[in-house]
Amino acid sequence: MEKITSLCKRRGFVYPSSEIYGGMQAIYDYGHYGTLLKNNIRDAWWKAMVQLRDDVVGLDSAIFMHPTTWVASGHVGGFNDPQVDCKKCKSRFRADHILEEFGINADKAPLDELNGYLDKLREEKKLKCANCGSTDLTPAKIFSLMVKSNIGSPTDELKEESVVYLRPETCGGIYLEYKNTIDSLHRKLPFGIAQVGKAFRNEIVARQFIFRTREFEQMEMQYFLHPDMMKEKYEEWKATRWAWYLEYGIEENKIHWYKHEKLAHYASEAYDIEYNFKTLGGFKEIEGIHARGNWDLSQHSKFSGVELNYFDEKTGEKFIPHIMETSVGLGRLVFMFLDQSYTEEIVGEETRVVLKLDKRLAPVKVAILPLSKKEELSVPAKEIWNTLKQNFIVEYDETQSIGKRYRRQDEIGTPYCVTVDFETLSDQAVTVRDRDTMAQERIKISELENYFKEKLG
Ligand code: ATP
Numbered sequence: 001m002e003k004i005t006s007l008c009k010r011r012g013f014v015y016p017s018s019e020i021y022g023g024m025q026a027i028y029d030y031g032h033y034g035t036l037l038k039n040n041i042r043d044a045w046w047k048a049m050v051q052l053r054d055d056v057v058g059l060d061s062a063i064f065m066h067p068t069t070w071v072a073s074g075h076v077g078g079f080n081d082p083q084v085d086c087k088k089c090k091s092r093f094r095a096d097h098i099l100e101e102f103g104i105n106a107d108k109a110p111l112d113e114l115n116g117y118l119d120k121l122r123e124e125k126k127l128k129c130a131n132c133g134s135t136d137l138t139p140a141k142i143f144s145l146m147v148k149s150n151i152g153s154p155t156d157e158l159k160e161e162s163v164v165y166l167r168p169e170t171c172g173g174i175y176l177e178y179k180n181t182i183d184s185l186h187r188k189l190p191f192g193i194a195q196v197g198k199a200f201r202n203e204i205v206a207r208q209f210i211f212r213t214r215e216f217e218q219m220e221m222q223y224f225l226h227p228d229m230m231k232e233k234y235e236e237w238k239a240t241r242w243a244w245y246l247e248y249g250i251e252e253n254k255i256h257w258y259k260h261e262k263l264a265h266y267a268s269e270a271y272d273i274e275y276n277f278k279t280l281g282g283f284k285e286i287e288g289i290h291a292r293g294n295w296d297l298s299q300h301s302k303f304s305g306v307e308l309n310y311f312d313e314k315t316g317e318k319f320i321p322h323i324m325e326t327s328v329g330l331g332r333l334v335f336m337f338l339d340q341s342y343t344e345e346i347v348g349e350e351t352r353v354v355l356k357l358d359k360r361l362a363p364v365k366v367a368i369l370p371l372s373k374k375e376e377l378s379v380p381a382k383e384i385w386n387t388l389k390q391n392f393i394v395e396y397d398e399t400q401s402i403g404k405r406y407r408r409q410d411e412i413g414t415p416y417c418v419t420v421d422f423e424t425l426s427d428q429a430v431t432v433r434d435r436d437t438m439a440q441e442r443i444k445i446s447e448l449e450n451y452f453k454e455k456l457g
């Protein structure tokens with residue numbers, strides 16, 4: 001973890017937010033390379049989920065939504081986590097996470113049940129603060145994850161009746177735009193709506209870098225269908241999402257399915273894809289794939305008074321569509337790809353740190369490195385940069401020794417470095433170095449663009 005967080009800060013991937021004011025827990029900013037990597041992952045998801053399909057359309061709904069949305073969805077009443085505090089060092093814990101350490105699955109268990117388990121551990125003298133070792137821990141209490149704000153009412157009066165919520169998940173916007181999407185795009189079932197956007201949760205425990213943050217981006221797709229199709233489509237989407245991870249270089253033995261045993265009352269099936277983080281020491285949830293029944297649309301129909309039925313012209317049947325959802329955190333994916341690609345190799349006497357990212361995800365595709373700052377090399381090097389940057393994210397760097405520049409590009413995962421040297425002036429060719437093999441090839445400048453188009457796709 002220490003190695004990844006320090007690389008992220010040193011190389012401009014991720015910074016703690018508001019650092020000059022002492023930072024804010026579980027809020028992070030993405031620097032230049034982090035933004036590029038995150039955008040590439042987002043685009044790879046969008047390509048697979050929307051661009052390559054004829055049954056999924058896109059949406060970008062607002063973060064602020066009518067407050068009743070979250071009453072209807074059950075979030076205002078029940079989007080809570082159970083919190084336990086250490087009275088001595090004031091550390092906070094999630095009660096279900098403490099119990100997980102003892103092999104007790106108390107995910108979504110009611111407070112009484114949780115406190116029963118905790119009391120038993122207390123009696124057995126097993127319950128201790130993971131931070132200071134004290135046995136003086138509070139019973140579990142409910143902690144709402146909803147983040148409140150105000151809009152259209154005075155800032156200094158955050159009354160219950162004027163509260164609006166920062167959305168805790170993006171799919172709320174999808175449900176509310178189901179009708180407009182059907183009406184405007186004339187979609188027939190089954191079809192999906194996908195969106196990428198910010199979500200906010202007042203997480204109790206936030207000590208896992210960008211794995212769990214209070215402000216984060218979700219990429220969600222809600223697939224609307226007739227309940228008879230659920231089983232078939234559910235299996236199809238599970239296979240599709242699994243294949244996406246493999247396509248972008250996640251090793252098959254590093255991910256597995258976690259089947260939810262305790263389902264929400266409206267759900268018929270729920271699996272998560274978990275990835276085995278080196279940095280977090282085990283398998284953690286990355287993406288959820290859930291069969292949600294028709295709960296969401298039924299609730300919004302009930303609370304809004306607007307019919308959200310679907311009329312099947314072929315069968316004459318009228319019904320509220322059921323929903324199959326895929327939901328993944330973009331920051332979690334960034335973390336997963338960093339975790340998987342971070343590699344240390346011994347080269348000669350030194351350790352080489354390299355991010356072996358899939359080339360399509362790498363923040364920078366090509367670095368142009370003239371061997372000397374002298375004009376006779378910098379002019380042709382900049383010409384190459386000017387040409388290649390029209391099609392690829394290309395970086396020009398003439399500072400420090402060539403060895404240091406290679407190391408810097410390795411650390412940000414740049415697949416190719418182009419060295420312009422004095423021979424270039426006579427043979428009109430450059431040396432291209434491959435990030436993973438470190439093999440070098442001489443390529444004519446006139447062939448470079450096609451060479452990279454082929455290599456990078
Ligand atoms: P967890 O059990 O880890 O709190 P969850 O089951 O509440 O997650 P969902 O509500 O199913 O998560 O959200 C779907 C996805 O959104 C998760 O699989 C995860 O990738 C992402 N996600 C959820 N909460 C956070 C967060 N606080 N920070 C970053 N990503 C998150």
